[in-house]
Amino acid sequence: MAEQEYDVIVVGASFGGCVAGKVLAEKGLKTLIVERASVPGEKIVSGTGLPPTVFLELPWLMEAPFERPITGLVTHFLKRGQVQTTVEVKCPMPIAFGIYCRPFISWLAEQAVKAGAKLMTSTVATDVIKERGFVKGIVTDRGEELRCPVLIAADGMWSLIGIKAGIRKKVAAEDIMNGIWLDFIMPSKEDLDQALGGDNLMMFWDPAGEMLPPHGIVGYFGVFPCEKSFHFGIGTVISHLAEKRINYDDLYSRFFQIDYWKKHFGKAKLRSRMWRPYPIYASLDREQKGNDRTFGNGIMVIGDAAGFEATSSGAGIHTAMISAKMAAEVAADALAEGDPSAAFLKRYEERWKSSTIAREISDYSRKDISRHAGNEEQMKRSILEVYAMPLMTLSL
Amino acid sequence: MVKKPKLPGTEWVPDTGDFIKISPDLCSGCGDCVVVCFGDCIKIRGGKAIVVAYETCCECGACWFICSENAIEFSWPKGGTGIKIEYG
Numbered sequence: 001m002a003e004q005e006y007d008v009i010v011v012g013a014s015f016g017g018c019v020a021g022k023v024l025a026e027k028g029l030k031t032l033i034v035e036r037a038s039v040p041g042e043k044i045v046s047g048t049g050l051p052p053t054v055f056l057e058l059p060w061l062m063e064a065p066f067e068r069p070i071t072g073l074v075t076h077f078l079k080r081g082q083v084q085t086t087v088e089v090k091c092p093m094p095i096a097f098g099i100y101c102r103p104f105i106s107w108l109a110e111q112a113v114k115a116g117a118k119l120m121t122s123t124v125a126t127d128v129i130k131e132r133g134f135v136k137g138i139v140t141d142r143g144e145e146l147r148c149p150v151l152i153a154a155d156g157m158w159s160l161i162g163i164k165a166g167i168r169k170k171v172a173a174e175d176i177m178n179g180i181w182l183d184f185i186m187p188s189k190e191d192l193d194q195a196l197g198g199d200n201l202m203m204f205w206d207p208a209g210e211m212l213p214p215h216g217i218v219g220y221f222g223v224f225p226c227e228k229s230f231h232f233g234i235g236t237v238i239s240h241l242a243e244k245r246i247n248y249d250d251l252y253s254r255f256f257q258i259d260y261w262k263k264h265f266g267k268a269k270l271r272s273r274m275w276r277p278y279p280i281y282a283s284l285d286r287e288q289k290g291n292d293r294t295f296g297n298g299i300m301v302i303g304d305a306a307g308f309e310a311t312s313s314g315a316g317i318h319t320a321m322i323s324a325k326m327a328a329e330v331a332a333d334a335l336a337e338g339d340p341s342a343a344f345l346k347r348y349e350e351r352w353k354s355s356t357i358a359r360e361i362s363d364y365s366r367k368d369i370s371r372h373a374g375n376e377e378q379m380k381r382s383i384l385e386v387y388a389m390p391l392m393t394l395s396l
Numbered sequence: 397m398v399k400k401p402k403l404p405g406t407e408w409v410p411d412t413g414d415f416i417k418i419s420p421d422l423c424s425g426c427g428d429c430v431v432v433c434f435g436d437c438i439k440i441r442g443g444k445a446i447v448v449a450y451e452t453c454c455e456c457g458a459c460w461f462i463c464s465e466n467a468i469e470f471s472w473p474k475g476g477t478g479i480k481i482e483y484g
Contacts, residue, residue, distance in 0.1 A: 036472050036473075036475050036476075037476070037480070038409075038475075038476040038480070039480070041484070042480045042481055042482070042484075043455065043478070043479060043480070043481060043484075044481070044484050045454075045481060045484035046484065100483060100484065101481075101484040102481070102482060102483075102484060121475070121476065122475035122476030123475045124471075124472045124473075124474065124475045126471065126472075140475075141472075141474055141475050142475075158457050158460075158470070160470075160471070160472075170460070170461065171461065172461075173461045173462045173464075176461055178432070178434075178456060178458050180434055181484075183405055183483040229483070238432055238458055238461050238462055239462065241431065241432050241458075241462075242428040242431050242432050242462050245431050246431075248434060270404060271404065271405050271483055272403070272404055272405020272406065272481070272482065272483040272484075273403050273404055273405065273406075274403060274405065274406060274454055274479075274481050274483075274484060275434050275454050275456050276454065276456055276484070277456050277457065277458060277461065
């Protein structure tokens with residue numbers, strides 16, 4: 001087989017792409033992963049809190065570089081610019097793991113390469129090759145044509161490859177969130193332990209909408225901890241950002257005046273400022289919006305590119321990796337049968353639709369919270385029902 | 397050559413090419429793309445939106461998502477260029 005030809009090309013060496021590459025290579029397939037960054041993971045931003053459910057499908061992930069296990073949730077409710085009420089829930093096992101995307105994804109990419117996948121970095125897939133209605137490969141920004149019978153698009157929420165292939169549409173601005181993420185570092189792990197009260201993820205809710213103008217979907221200021229550093233941020237729907245002309249610098253300046261923040265996080269030093277949208281509602285009413293396709297002749301779309309973000313928690317890394325494994329396995333079966341048609345690759349959709357992915361991307365509970373906007377007590381109860389109560393039952 | 401841009405915790409590699417293109421014919425000058433761009437990369441000049449800087453572009457595509465006139469063509473910077481984020 002010529003070097004320009006592969007069994008499977010994966011576009012995007014992020015969480016999903018690297019998992020797909022590893023699984024494919026382990027099955028003996030000639031696999032290429034194409035990544036636009038020079039180092040996998042260096043263009044990725046996330047919360048994060050990786051749910052441990054992913055270990056059931058991919059147990060080898062337990063060797064990955066995790067920063068901190070998260071075993072509790074601290075929920076603060078703000079009123080008139082201060083913390084009014086706090087609810088703490090602890091669990092006997094981790095509910096999530098704090099990670100940094102760059103080292104984690106770099107580790108994932110190493111695993112894919114060790115398994116035998118070829119990784120081509122600093123390369124943009126600018127278009128797909130289509131022949132007689134089948135996707136047959138990609139064109140790179142160097143003008144190369146790289147061919148394959150099966151393409152897996154793992155290029156994130158923009159899904160440019162899926163759009164070029166004619167099976168995805170641009171996500172609507174009211175279905176995608178963005179927000180500035182700040183990374184802070186504390187002098188020591190113990191300082192962060194003290195600020196958080198343990199291995200806790202921390203949420204600051206604003207039920208009355210005093211800090212952030214209420215929109216269709218209520219959000220929280222989140223503290224996502226790593227070992228001695230953490231991500232802080234709040235997302236808002238992009239259409240709402242435009243409509244309300246929200247200034248994030250003002251918003252965060254007001255938040256950092258909260259006494260609780262000054263007291264507990266006064267030692268935190270700003271280390272990074274960045275942003276990355278997430279398709280948190282890309283899946284709601286997906287079929288009505290006509291953006292439910294995740295496969296076609298010679299192509300499957302995984303992860304954020306397919307809109308696989310859990311609508312309640314906002315987690316998308318685990319669904320990306322689980323869908324990656326499914327797509328890789330279906331690709332291998334398709335190649336064994338010599339049939340990369342949509343009729344065969346439909347098995348990928350059947351698999352994810354009968355998995356936890358389908359349940360998580362159709363969880364409307366976050367909209368239930370917003371339904372109570374204006375009624376603080378009801379909203380607080382709803383928030384605890386959506387986020388804290390499921391964790392409380394875990395601890396029983 | 398890697399430059400230190402205005403976003404702490406990041407680096408920026410130049411020669412990205414013009415990866416965000418705004419059509420003056422389609423642009424209505426509404427300014428939504430200016431508002432949603434956290435990097436202040438877009439300004440309104442002569443009633444039309446133009447990209448004025450890439451050094452603070454996080455390649456988020458918010459401008460592309462918000463444009464109701466489909467005036468913005470969003471693609472990726474040349475491979476290996478643009479923002480590099482250490483603590484994402």
